[in-house]
Amino acid sequence: MSGRACPQALYTSASRTLEGPGFGVYAHSADWPADVGRTRKALGALVGFRPEDGEAYGVLSRGAGRVLYRAVAARADGFGRPGNYLVHLLWDEGGRLGVRELLALRRAGRFLDALPEDSAPSADLPPLRVAFADRAAPALTPDEVDALTPPLAGLLATLAAGSGSCALPVRTASGREVAEVLFVVLPRALTSGVSLSTGVREDVGDTAPVGVRLTDAPARTAVAAHDTERARTLLEAASKAELAPDELADLRRLDAWLFADAWAEQDAAGLSADQVASVLESSAAPRWLGRGGNAAAALDLAAGSPAVETALRAAVDRWPAVAELVRGRVLAALLDEVFDGAAGPAELAVEVAGVGQADLCAALAGEVRRGRRIARLDRAAGLLVEQTLTLGVDLPLFRLTGQTWELALLATRREVVGDALLAQWRSSGGWTAEHGELLGHLLVADPGWLARLGDAVPVSALPPALRWAALRMDVAGVEELAAAVATGAAAGRGWALREVVFGSELPAGDVDQVLGRRLELLLVDDGWPRELAQSFARSRGGGDPPRRRRRRGDG
Amino acid sequence: MRRRVCPRCLEPLTAPVWRDATGAPTRPPVERRTRWQRLLDPLRTDPLPVPTARDAAGAAAASVVPTCPRGHRLPPEYLDRPTIVVGLVGLTGASKSTYLTVLIDLLHEGALAPLGVSVEMDEESAARFDDHRYRLLVQRQQLPLTLPLLGQGSSPEPFILVLRGTGRNGAERTVNLVFFDASGEQLYRSEDMGLYGRFLYAATSLLVVLSPGVFPRLRSVADPGEDSMGLARHTQMVVNLANVLRAARSLPLDAHVDDVATAVVLSKADKLRGVPDFPAETLRDPDLRTMPLAHWFADVRDNSSRLVDFLEVSGGSNLLTAVLHRLPRPTVHAVSATGSDARDGGYPRIAPVGVLDPLLVLLARSGFLSAEGLDPEEYGAGLRGEWSR
Numbered sequence: 001m002s003g004r005a006c007p008q009a010l011y012t013s014a015s016r017t018l019e020g021p022g023f024g025v026y027a028h029s030a031d032w033p034a035d036v037g038r039t040r041k042a043l044g045a046l047v048g049f050r051p052e053d054g055e056a057y058g059v060l061s062r063g064a065g066r067v068l069y070r071a072v073a074a075r076a077d078g079f080g081r082p083g084n085y086l087v088h089l090l091w092d093e094g095g096r097l098g099v100r101e102l103l104a105l106r107r108a109g110r111f112l113d114a115l116p117e118d119s120a121p122s123a124d125l126p127p128l129r130v131a132f133a134d135r136a137a138p139a140l141t142p143d144e145v146d147a148l149t150p151p152l153a154g155l156l157a158t159l160a161a162g163s164g165s166c167a168l169p170v171r172t173a174s175g176r177e178v179a180e181v182l183f184v185v186l187p188r189a190l191t192s193g194v195s196l197s198t199g200v201r202e203d204v205g206d207t208a209p210v211g212v213r214l215t216d217a218p219a220r221t222a223v224a225a226h227d228t229e230r231a232r233t234l235l236e237a238a239s240k241a242e243l244a245p246d247e248l249a250d251l252r253r254l255d256a257w258l259f260a261d262a263w264a265e266q267d268a269a270g271l272s273a274d275q276v277a278s279v280l281e282s283s284a285a286p287r288w289l290g291r292g293g294n295a296a297a298a299l300d301l302a303a304g305s306p307a308v309e310t311a312l313r314a315a316v317d318r319w320p321a322v323a324e325l326v327r328g329r330v331l332a333a334l335l336d337e338v339f340d341g342a343a344g345p346a347e348l349a350v351e352v353a354g355v356g357q358a359d360l361c362a363a364l365a366g367e368v369r370r371g372r373r374i375a376r377l378d379r380a381a382g383l384l385v386e387q388t389l390t391l392g393v394d395l396p397l398f399r400l401t402g403q404t405w406e407l408a409l410l411a412t413r414r415e416v417v418g419d420a421l422l423a424q425w426r427s428s429g430g431w432t433a434e435h436g437e438l439l440g441h442l443l444v445a446d447p448g449w450l451a452r453l454g455d456a457v458p459v460s461a462l463p464p465a466l467r468w469a470a471l472r473m474d475v476a477g478v479e480e481l482a483a484a485v486a487t488g489a490a491a492g493r494g495w496a497l498r499e500v501v502f503g504s505e506l507p508a509g510d511v512d513q514v515l516g517r518r519l520e521l522l523l524v525d526d527g528w529p530r531e532l533a534q535s536f537a538r539s540r541g542g543g544d545p546p547r548r549r550r551r552r553g554d555g
Numbered sequence: 556m557r558r559r560v561c562p563r564c565l566e567p568l569t570a571p572v573w574r575d576a577t578g579a580p581t582r583p584p585v586e587r588r589t590r591w592q593r594l595l596d597p598l599r600t601d602p603l604p605v606p607t608a609r610d611a612a613g614a615a616a617a618s619v620v621p622t623c624p625r626g627h628r629l630p631p632e633y634l635d636r637p638t639i640v641v642g643l644v645g646l647t648g649a650s651k652s653t654y655l656t657v658l659i660d661l662l663h664e665g666a667l668a669p670l671g672v673s674v675e676m677d678e679e680s681a682a683r684f685d686d687h688r689y690r691l692l693v694q695r696q697q698l699p700l701t702l703p704l705l706g707q708g709s710s711p712e713p714f715i716l717v718l719r720g721t722g723r724n725g726a727e728r729t730v731n732l733v734f735f736d737a738s739g740e741q742l743y744r745s746e747d748m749g750l751y752g753r754f755l756y757a758a759t760s761l762l763v764v765l766s767p768g769v770f771p772r773l774r775s776v777a778d779p780g781e782d783s784m785g786l787a788r789h790t791q792m793v794v795n796l797a798n799v800l801r802a803a804r805s806l807p808l809d810a811h812v813d814d815v816a817t818a819v820v821l822s823k824a825d826k827l828r829g830v831p832d833f834p835a836e837t838l839r840d841p842d843l844r845t846m847p848l849a850h851w852f853a854d855v856r857d858n859s860s861r862l863v864d865f866l867e868v869s870g871g872s873n874l875l876t877a878v879l880h881r882l883p884r885p886t887v888h889a890v891s892a893t894g895s896d897a898r899d900g901g902y903p904r905i906a907p908v909g910v911l912d913p914l915l916v917l918l919a920r921s922g923f924l925s926a927e928g929l930d931p932e933e934y935g936a937g938l939r940g941e942w943s944r
Contacts, residue, residue, distance in 0.1 A: 019740070020740070044706070202706065
């Protein structure tokens, strides 16, 4: 990162300032923001200082920008009076500079201690080039880690709260500058919203959410009041020259950097949602997800935790193995829902896994081929079957489900299913009891199947199927099936009359009605000469065909 | 009764609000009364009596103190006495703080004793004054500059004194003397005076401090920094001050202000002793034990005229015109608070001269002292104001 040119301003007491004699703004850059203040009145408490304090410095936020300042007791003013002081202010419009730069500027002596000898009041002070501060891991002894842990824990607690203020000691008992260490150890992005000041400050219009006060004697806070594990681990890592990346902008990501490996050794049941998210963001994610029920747990957690959801999505994008794993878990859950009526995965999980319709259809076919059967071929499952076939997936219908009647209905009502069934029937070769059962259901659903199947059904298999179907049909159905037999490929064998009409075991009156209407056809099918059959049938008279309906709903 | 104001926030008030240690309003302490007095209370039409000193002491012991409505603590019996609010006005480096420190020290040392007047100081004021006094009068170090106020609507912390004397009829007369010393930077622009100098709105007496080095023909005695200030800035300060005084009283800008008196202090006058035409005899101290006050005031009046003449020929005509015509009842006094110039931040000795004069005039103008001899044409039947009763 490169540095920034910062407009600057100087406030002090002099015989001449831009505001007249005495205290006033002595000089400022041409682009020093008027909002921050170009006069004593506008700057207000920002230029307040007690010279007996010797020095004060800080960084604060004003809108999107930041003000870095240092006030220092100065020599007598232009009137020879003691008690003068100088405030040197810098403005960073982009708000990129922070505590590190403040401390670096102070350390390097780039804040003025006094007005330059040959200076004069000016509204055209050149801006000051401020480089982003270097970051080097501090060498810390175990004692220093002990001493710095409580203040860092306090600061981390304030950062976790998102707003507030905390006090830090200026230095440890061993003389270590506390702020210098803490703001190097902490990632820059995490402290971008932190202001810092020394001593007690008036309200200076600081808009930073978190304020840090450096004091010689901050109020003691019980160590137990804050979680010190994070602070100590961070300091210990820093002492080993391991610094958390500057891009880590929140504590959860910092925790991921610090603790993810340890958390990855535990299963999901022992971790909080944030911890799971941290593990998922770490390089341990593939290994952790592949262990036990962690993938399923992570998918469940994602529904209620945006952090877990985000981390899981990122892991899916980042690791092909994770993507495959999550996809497999979600697909398996979807298939459980289809085949067994299980609850199924959340929609979010399906979205995260990236499982689409084609994936599910292909998986459905694969499962069926492996012998799995749909327990309940309801409307939703039927739609999936129809869509699978529409997509051209080779779905074996004969082994699809034990609900033969539902399958027969689906094949009858949905053209693509019926066509697929017909094709598979013709290509299947051989004849099994399953064929016979399905044929019976198909005939009950629609006698037209007799003609559609044609020679795909061995003639020898027809009589039992016809009788089975007729037994389950009402008068109209029996009549329709009998007609189909008598006019179909198996005509002339008398099965229309004997297997269908008589096999239906309808009451004599109902049989008599069918005979009355279809006697000639039935007699011809039974081998009677056509003329004789006509004559006989005419002598009996006929009637209107009744409305067709299924007699019994069982299969 | 004159208008009372809180010496800190300058809010007008007629009765104190008593507060306990937590700041909560509480009942004022009263003397234990008889049953008959209690029965008479409902018939009273005048306000309840103001707590006595004894009441106040008891209340203080119980952490119950009188305050203004905003919660600022009032000194004991503060509202029993009339108050003279004295505002010091002058630009940066005029020696306001140095003058005030020496003046208060002289008052404490008994400078008014020949007039039968004793001086006490409020405890809080005394604590702050000690720091100034120790540095200037014991260590003989220059006082640090007075820091400008940065919170808008604020006033500097005052020094509160109580003057006690005996009236002509033998009765005790007392007065609160409240001094406000502000930074010169905020006594120039009207806006600053309004934002940071609220005491100017309540002031009944003004001490306008001018350094001789700002007058064109006296540049040779100018302190570092003074020569760059220019007389116009001082003139503008006087004009702005005059406007503020009138605005505070809702008066037109050219109206007469009859309840304020002005003493113009020509500070650092010891440096003028070698200047040609300077009336050196104007820089001296009154011997109040031997000279009647009326005679002394006659000298003051004469000296004031001579100093005006001297400053006019020193190039200060414009400033003097503004002072004499726009500030109420002005007199001019030659003063040296320390008697010598500071070198390397310290004074070889502290030998004040003429420091008391301006205050004596202001006390007379306000009626606490007899003004006989000060304004012969105006002086009438004796003391004026509420001390004349």
